[in-house]
Amino acid sequence: MSILSKFEHLAQTYDRLGPVDSNPLKVTFDRILSSTEGLVNGRQTILFGTNNYLGLTFDEGCIEQSVKAVRSFGTGTTGSRVANGSYSGHRDLELSLADFYGRRHGMVFSTGYQANLSMLSTLAGHGDHLILDSDSHASIYDGARLGHAEVIRFRHNDADDLHKRLRRLKDHPGSKLIVVEGIYSMLGDSAPLVEIAQVKREMDAYLLVDEAHSMGVLGKTGRGLSESAGVEADVDFIVGTFSKSLGSVGGFCVSDIEGFEVLRVACRPYMFTASLPPGVIASTQEALRRLIQDGGLRVRLRDNAERLYHGLSRLGFHVGPQASPIVSVTVDDNETAVRFWNLLLQGGLYVNLALPPATPTNKPLLRASISAAHTPRQIDTALALFADIGQRLGVLPVPAEKSPVAMVA
Ligand code: PMP
Numbered sequence: 001m002s003i004l005s006k007f008e009h010l011a012q013t014y015d016r017l018g019p020v021d022s023n024p025l026k027v028t029f030d031r032i033l034s035s036t037e038g039l040v041n042g043r044q045t046i047l048f049g050t051n052n053y054l055g056l057t058f059d060e061g062c063i064e065q066s067v068k069a070v071r072s073f074g075t076g077t078t079g080s081r082v083a084n085g086s087y088s089g090h091r092d093l094e095l096s097l098a099d100f101y102g103r104r105h106g107m108v109f110s111t112g113y114q115a116n117l118s119m120l121s122t123l124a125g126h127g128d129h130l131i132l133d134s135d136s137h138a139s140i141y142d143g144a145r146l147g148h149a150e151v152i153r154f155r156h157n158d159a160d161d162l163h164k165r166l167r168r169l170k171d172h173p174g175s176k177l178i179v180v181e182g183i184y185s186m187l188g189d190s191a192p193l194v195e196i197a198q199v200k201r202e203m204d205a206y207l208l209v210d211e212a213h214s215m216g217v218l219g220k221t222g223r224g225l226s227e228s229a230g231v232e233a234d235v236d237f238i239v240g241t242f243s244k245s246l247g248s249v250g251g252f253c254v255s256d257i258e259g260f261e262v263l264r265v266a267c268r269p270y271m272f273t274a275s276l277p278p279g280v281i282a283s284t285q286e287a288l289r290r291l292i293q294d295g296g297l298r299v300r301l302r303d304n305a306e307r308l309y310h311g312l313s314r315l316g317f318h319v320g321p322q323a324s325p326i327v328s329v330t331v332d333d334n335e336t337a338v339r340f341w342n343l344l345l346q347g348g349l350y351v352n353l354a355l356p357p358a359t360p361t362n363k364p365l366l367r368a369s370i371s372a373a374h375t376p377r378q379i380d381t382a383l384a385l386f387a388d389i390g391q392r393l394g395v396l397p398v399p400a401e402k403s404p405v406a407m408v409a
Contacts, residue, residue, distance in 0.1 A: 022342055023338065024341075024353050027040060027345070035047075035052050035373045036371060036375075036378060040350065045349065045350050046349050046374075046381065046382065048350060048351045048382055049350045049352040049368065050369060051213065051244035051245075052369075052373070053213075053216055053217055053244055053301055053325050054245045054246075054287070054297045054371070055247075055371040055372045055373025056246065057247040059286070059287065062247065062248075062286045062287050062290070063283070064286075066279040066280070067279070069282030069283075070279040072278070074278065075277060076274065076277045077275045077276070078274060079274055080273060081270075082264065083271075084275075089281035090108060090276065090281060093108055093285050093288075094108055097252050100288065101223055101232075101254045103254040104255075104256050105254060105260035105261070107252065107264065108252045109252065109253075109269065110250060111241070112139065112240065112241025112250070113251070114269040114270070115239050115241065115251030116139035116140050116210060117146055119143065121143050121146035121147035121269070122268075123175075123177055123206070123237070124144075124149030124177045125148050127173065127174040128150070128176070129150050129151075129152060129169055129172065129174060130149045130150070130152070131153075131165060131179070131205070132144060132151060132154070133153070133154060133157065133179065133181065134156050135156040136153075136179065136180075137181065137212070140179055140181075140210065152165050152169075156360065157192055159198070163199045163202075163203070166199060166205060175206060176205035177207075178206065179208045179210065180193070180210070181211075182212070182213060182214025182217075182224045183213035183214040183217065183218070183324055183325075183326065184360070185212070185213055186326075186354060186365060187321065187328050187365075188213075188323075188326030188328060189322055189324070190214070190218070193209070193226065194229050197235070200234055207234055208236065208237040209224070209238055209239070210239045211224035211226065211238055212239070212241045212244060213325070215240045215291075216246070216301075221292070221295075222245075222291050222295075222298055224238070224240070237254075238254050239252070242280070245291060248283050248284045249280055250276045250281075297372045300372040300373075301370065304372065304376075304379060305325045306323045307376060307379045308327050309324070310323065312329060312368075312386060315383065316390075317329045317390065317395070317396065318330040325371070326367065327368045327370065329365065329366040330361060330365055331364050331366060332395075333364070334356075334364050336393055336394075337355065338364075340390075340393055341353040341366060343389045343392070343393075344366070344385060347385045347388075348381075348385075349381070349382055349385050351367060352365075352368075352369070353365075354367050368382070
């Protein structure tokens with residue numbers, strides 16, 4: 001018996017995918033040509049499986065600032081800010097983020113994952129309650145596991161269920177922290193934040209919103225769902241990431257809460273890991289400036305998202321409940337999903353393949369994500385490929401003029 005035997009079921013999931021050409025674990029990008037195109041196995045491929053919502057990974061200004069910072073400050077900090085000190089860029093970025101969100105405090109983390117690990121494990125401790133949406137991202141669940149609070153899940157996007165669960169805790173001492181996401185990463189749906197904020201107020205809880213996929217996407221100025229829903233005053237903590245709209249890596253939390261700074265010596269995933277390298281900090285700072293100053297990026301993103309979402313929906317695919325930069329097509333079984341995904345890749349289109357149990361619907365998903373940088377032509381190419389493969393695999397009905405019955409008639 002090997003020490004890895006306990007992962008047999010995971011290995012089997014991949015073995016069961018059958019004799020396919022490729023799977024997501026095998027995909028290697030030989031080169032990235034732009035924010036929307038790369039080379040996979042020497043083939044030019046349109047990228048519809050990134051979280052590069054504003055398309056800033058090749059932005060000239062971001063690259064220039066990053067290179068300048070590497071030349072001035074070096075390639076890495078080689079240590080944690082608590083033990084080895086901060087660079088001016090860390091502090092400047094925290095101030096910029098706090099300013100953008102209109103909050104007094106900001107803190108940056110080495111990844112978005114660590115931002116959630118830090119905040120959830122630290123804010124809610126012994127005797128407190130964490131109330132999580134059941135479709136929460138792994139970083140939220142892992143943050144809950146790292147801490148000592150009692151964890152309660154409520155039905156996905158169901159404010160009434162949240163209310164019910166909080167009512168049961170009414171006489172329990174200790175703080176209650178509700179955690180939801182601006183846009184959920186699998187189906188692209190948003191939390192009903194107006195209703196959730198109302199429950200939070202009534203039940204005297206705290207509210208944390210993870211705006212990882214909604215920063216730069218939703219809201220008049222791109223601050224996310226809290227802004228578009230008009231409930232920013234009810235949100236105590238906003239968590240986000242730099243790895244999506246800002247095109248780099250890292251995470252953050254902003255808040256107005258009194259005493260916020262103590263978290264720097266309480267959050268273990270902040271204290272015991274190396275801080276973000278200067279090049280990343282500098283490109284993120286520039287990307288944030290672009291996000292704030294170029295509202296046109298958000299308009300293009302929304303137009304592209306609608307073109308893809310309504311296009312797939314009109315073709316007859318089963319898509320998520322609302323148009324957003326994440327557009328997922330639900331397929332009935334794993335085998336069809338894997339074949340579909342491979343045919344898309346062979347046709348020059350890269351999307352994400354998500355298999356149950358890692359999907360909210362327990363069905364496989366072909367998850368496409370859109371960017372402000374995609375051209376209408378790239379989106380139409382994607383739609384044509386989806387249509388063709390969907391018909392070949394029987395996911396879509398064959399149109400009348402191509403059906404054998406029509407040909408015989
Ligand atoms: N929160 C959510 C909702 C996410 O989807 C992700 C990553 N996809 C994270 C946090 C973690 O962010 P990062 O990948 O930047 O660590």
